[in-house]
Amino acid sequence: MMAAENPICTRFVNSLPDNRVQIAGMLVLFGIALFIESPVIDLLATSTTLAKGPQSFAAIRKFAVRLMVWCGALHLLVALTPPLFDFVLKDALSQSQEVTDAIRLPLLIMVPWSPAIGWRRHVQGLLIRNGFTKPIGLGTLVRVSSVCLVAYLGFASGRLPGAVVAAVALTFSVIAEAVFIHLAAKRFLPSAHWHEEEDGDLKTSDLMRFHSPLTLSTMVMLTAGNLVAKALANAPNHLFAMNAWQVSITLAFLIRTITFALPEVVIANWRGGDGARLLARFCGLVGVSLSGLMLLCSFLGLDVWFFTEVTKADRGVAQGAHAAFLASSLMPTLTALSSYFKGVLTVRKVTGTRVWATVSSVGVLGVILWVGVQARWQGIFVAAGAVTASQLTELCVLAVFAFAGSKGKAVGAETVQISSNS
Numbered sequence: 027m028m029a030a031e032n033p034i035c036t037r038f039v040n041s042l043p044d045n046r047v048q049i050a051g052m053l054v055l056f057g058i059a060l061f062i063e064s065p066v067i068d069l070l071a072t073s074t075t076l077a078k079g080p081q082s083f084a085a086i087r088k089f090a091v092r093l094m095v096w097c098g099a100l101h102l103l104v105a106l107t108p109p110l111f112d113f114v115l116k117d118a119l120s121q122s123q124e125v126t127d128a129i130r131l132p133l134l135i136m137v138p139w140s141p142a143i144g145w146r147r148h149v150q151g152l153l154i155r156n157g158f159t160k161p162i163g164l165g166t167l168v169r170v171s172s173v174c175l176v177a178y179l180g181f182a183s184g185r186l187p188g189a190v191v192a193a194v195a196l197t198f199s200v201i202a203e204a205v206f207i208h209l210a211a212k213r214f215l216p217s218a219h220w221h222e223e224e225d226g227d228l229k230t231s232d233l234m235r236f237h238s239p240l241t242l243s244t245m246v247m248l249t250a251g252n253l254v255a256k257a258l259a260n261a262p263n264h265l266f267a268m269n270a271w272q273v274s275i276t277l278a279f280l281i282r283t284i285t286f287a288l289p290e291v292v293i294a295n296w297r298g299g300d301g302a303r304l305l306a307r308f309c310g311l312v313g314v315s316l317s318g319l320m321l322l323c324s325f326l327g328l329d330v331w332f333f334t335e336v337t338k339a340d341r342g343v344a345q346g347a348h349a350a351f352l353a354s355s356l357m358p359t360l361t362a363l364s365s366y367f368k369g370v371l372t373v374r375k376v377t378g379t380r381v382w383a384t385v386s387s388v389g390v391l392g393v394i395l396w397v398g399v400q401a402r403w404q405g406i407f408v409a410a411g412a413v414t415a416s417q418l419t420e421l422c423v424l425a426v427f428a429f430a431g432s433k434g435k436a437v438g439a440e441t442v443q444i445s446s447n448s
Contacts, residue, residue: 027166029283031173032056033276033337035195038181039188040338044128048188050268051128053258054121055189057251058114058129059136062101064248065093066144068240071372073151074293076228076236083152085228089237090148097140105134119252120259132193139197146204149211154290161210168206172199236377243380246388250416253388254409257395261405270346270406273339277323277332277347278354281316285362288312292369306366313362320355324348346406353410360417367424376427383423391416 039048069090077083104110111133115126150162176198180191254271261267288309295305323329329351333344364383371379391412398408 027163027170029280030170031196031199032279033332034170034173035177035192036273036276036337036339038177038195039192041181042186042188042191045188046265046269047124047128049272050125050265051132051189052192053268053272054115054119054125054252054255055129055132055136055193057119057248057255058104058133059101059139061245061248061252062104063097063140063143064245065241066090066097066140066147067244068147068237069093069144070147070151070154071240071289071293072233072237073148074154074290075372075375076233077152077155082228085230085233086148086152089230089233090144094141094144097144098137101133101137101140105137119256121255122259122264125259128187128189131187132189135190135193136197139200142197142200142204146200146207149204149207151290152215153207153211154294156215158210158214161207161214165203165206165210169199169203172202236375239377239379239381240372243377243384246381246384250388250391250413253392253395254413257399257412258405258409260399261408262402264405266343266346267405267409269339269343271350271409273333273337273343274347274350274354274406276337277329278320278351278357281320282358282361284316285309285313285358285365288362288365289369289372292366293372296369296373302370305369309362309366310359313359316358316362317355320351320358324352324355350406350410353407354414356414357417360414360421364417364421364424367421367428370428371424379424379427383420383427386423387416387420390419 035052036049039045039052042048069086073086073090077086104114111130112126115121115129116123146165150165153159153161173195177191177195180186180194186194255268258264258267258271292305292309295301320329323332327348330344330348333339333347334341339347368380371377394412394415395408398405398412
């Protein structure tokens, strides 16, 4: 449901003036906002794994608030400092002046984005740990409903640029979801029965050792979206390429996003033995089924219908998005299997391995994108191929560490020590 907000915003932005520049701006805006929020994204895994009782609960909460403040301050600094803003947009991401101008105000509007998401993911982890998962789905429904309402009001006014409408809708929606989850936690968590003993006093240093590798891997991973945006900005017919890619990922991400919940499923239900094999089969089945769904949509032309009728893209952009969507059809399978291994390694508290996997993945992505830009290949095919190859690389590295760890503790212990020292 959370992934539905992207096609909703894209639909309204495509219905407003100057839509090609505004859609290209949305692609860049998402990339920057997601990168800045990366330190708080894995609070979900940290809370789910380490919250074993009231003492650890309190320690994680204090840690989460500090991260939220840091992310919000960084976002504000980028948005309000013209030299830094121009450096990020023009020098680092190679964006044109028209795209840069389109997201100047939207980026400032989205300052509350990271703190709201950080609080929501921290509280969701506590709810998952105690088996209260129903409020999470309801909270996402609140978020999607808020996006629809605010985006429609912005569209109906007819006076706001598309990227501004999207920024207001997205920011309001994550705040609404965070408030809902906070109220749900106040209702459910007081009745929680902690079933495990505390591992002693959970210190900030312990949380940093566990959380930092997750954050680092997420930060590196989220550079991928910015690298793709930079490559597309340097591709032939760059506005068309950026539009086609943004429209394509509205549906591709909507389908693939189911796999992002799998690490927490593995963490919460890990028992080893037959249970591990059952979780592996489940994750694999989810991934293969979603890849099959993407192929079916492509062959039946349902994706083109979605792009033209739901996101309101013009026919040319929809055809480009169709090509990118088909070329990305392996992504759900690769992501689902990677999510299984991420869950396994998190349970073992060998989180440093995710850094190696992500660095390798983004390295492959960067090389393929660079070659594609230098060769002047079509941007959407370069992006789809690079993203798929990078996800395959991440899967292979995670699998190697997971299987090595299952044969002995030495590898896992060494990796934890490496992450601790770094």
